Amino acid sequence: MKTVIKIFILFGLVLVAASAQDQINAMKVLGNVSKIGPLSRAWLSAKYTDVILYPHTIIKKINHESSMPDKNVKAKKARIKALYDGENLSLLIEWKDDTQNIQENCCSKTHADGFALQFPVVYDDVAKLPYINMGSKNRSVIVHLRNATEKNSDVFFESLQEYFDTYYKPVQDSAKTDYGRVFNSEGYRFVKEIKDDSALVVMYMIYKDGTWKGTLSRPLKAEYLDLTNGTFPVSIVTWDGNLSNPERIEHISSWIGVKLSGESGSDELLDTLKIQAEGDIDNGKTLAMENCAACHNFANSVTAPVSMAPNLSNIGGYATAQYLMESITDPSAVVTPGYNPNTQSNFPWYNLDEAGNHISTMPSYDWMDEKSIEDLVAYFKTLKAEIE
Numbered sequence: 001m002k003t004v005i006k007i008f009i010l011f012g013l014v015l016v017a018a019s020a021q022d023q024i025n026a027m028k029v030l031g032n033v034s035k036i037g038p039l040s041r042a043w044l045s046a047k048y049t050d051v052i053l054y055p056h057t058i059i060k061k062i063n064h065e066s067s068m069p070d071k072n073v074k075a076k077k078a079r080i081k082a083l084y085d086g087e088n089l090s091l092l093i094e095w096k097d098d099t100q101n102i103q104e105n106c107c108s109k110t111h112a113d114g115f116a117l118q119f120p121v122v123y124d125d126v127a128k129l130p131y132i133n134m135g136s137k138n139r140s141v142i143v144h145l146r147n148a149t150e151k152n153s154d155v156f157f158e159s160l161q162e163y164f165d166t167y168y169k170p171v172q173d174s175a176k177t178d179y180g181r182v183f184n185s186e187g188y189r190f191v192k193e194i195k196d197d198s199a200l201v202v203m204y205m206i207y208k209d210g211t212w213k214g215t216l217s218r219p220l221k222a223e224y225l226d227l228t229n230g231t232f233p234v235s236i237v238t239w240d241g242n243l244s245n246p247e248r249i250e251h252i253s254s255w256i257g258v259k260l261s262g263e264s265g266s267d268e269l270l271d272t273l274k275i276q277a278e279g280d281i282d283n284g285k286t287l288a289m290e291n292c293a294a295c296h297n298f299a300n301s302v303t304a305p306v307s308m309a310p311n312l313s314n315i316g317g318y319a320t321a322q323y324l325m326e327s328i329t330d331p332s333a334v335v336t337p338g339y340n341p342n343t344q345s346n347f348p349w350y351n352l353d354e355a356g357n358h359i360s361t362m363p364s365y366d367w368m369d370e371k372s373i374e375d376l377v378a379y380f381k382t383l384k385a386e387i388e
């Protein structure tokens, strides 16, 4: 218990300050951030970055009628802070949620509020990042997930019981946080849980005044993920227990660049993630109606059969320009997970080649001239839900 308190006293001293809009700057601090929660004083020195989370229907229902995005579900604003101590990274996410939904026990049908942070395992080529939700074949992501639950059997909690009783009783009272998991995921049906005791990951959730605050603290370097490069992408996901039942809608950000302030790291990664396509939106729309509307539904066109191809109505919110470009010119590079051959045999999204790779049934548009592709990307980047 003493060590933990000492850590808090060390914080005040910030080594590097930085500010930028659409990237997250992790501030370096003295002291150890490996176990801090939302109430730590360490956060006082860090600045918030706004991020927008867009509605996304989870894979389970993607082939279902309800995967048509509900116009009433808006994008959410969230805020994020980041700290690191040289060894560990800590992220604080804050988002509004009018209803506090706590899962009563492990097996009930109650949907809980929750959040997740995703990191691509390989991220040196920003044009080839994994599918934004749970990764994709040969492009895996590490998912850190935390649900708000009733009981707290967390080992970490137990070992610090005394500390919490004394200082942070409200933490226990407002959010019981025993559902935390780490996954290595290559898509919804290819998820492996990592139970790596050596890499202590700590996540908390606290609900107060209609707002959740969640934290993730993890080593910068673990066997399954190395974030010591100085810059890396992250994506944020939140669930509203109320909203997700029965629709299972989540809110998800695009890939956002994180910079460990003061470390060298590729600015190219950060810059590439910020690229906004500069094409002719009107021409892009015309091209989309001509080339894409037979299979895809999106804002200006809802005539394709529902399950023929992913709905693109919010794609501009959570997809990077690079991802859109790749989807258009090389559809099999990332085959959107979620298609279920058993329930949806009439419109296959992919076929298997001899090696077992998923080959998309979407035709490649690599024959299009560069300008047309840019115009298409610019148009699809505009497709996103209004912000709440």
Ligand code: HEC
Pocket (backbone or CB within 6 Å): 287, 288, 291, 292, 293, 294, 295, 296, 308, 309, 310, 311, 312, 315, 324, 327, 328, 331, 332, 334, 335, 336, 337, 348, 349, 350, 360, 361, 362, 363, 365, 376
């Ligand atoms: C013949 C049907 C068909 C046509 C035409 C088509 N697509 Fe697709 N598209 C698909 C299918 C099926 C998928 C899912 C498999 C995959 O990811 O390749 C897909 C996936 C995508 C994705 C990824 C979606 C996601 O949620 O990440 C994007 C982006 C996309 N298409 C854009 C386009 C654009 C832009 C056009 C027009 C230039 C187009 N598609 C034309 C069938 C089609």
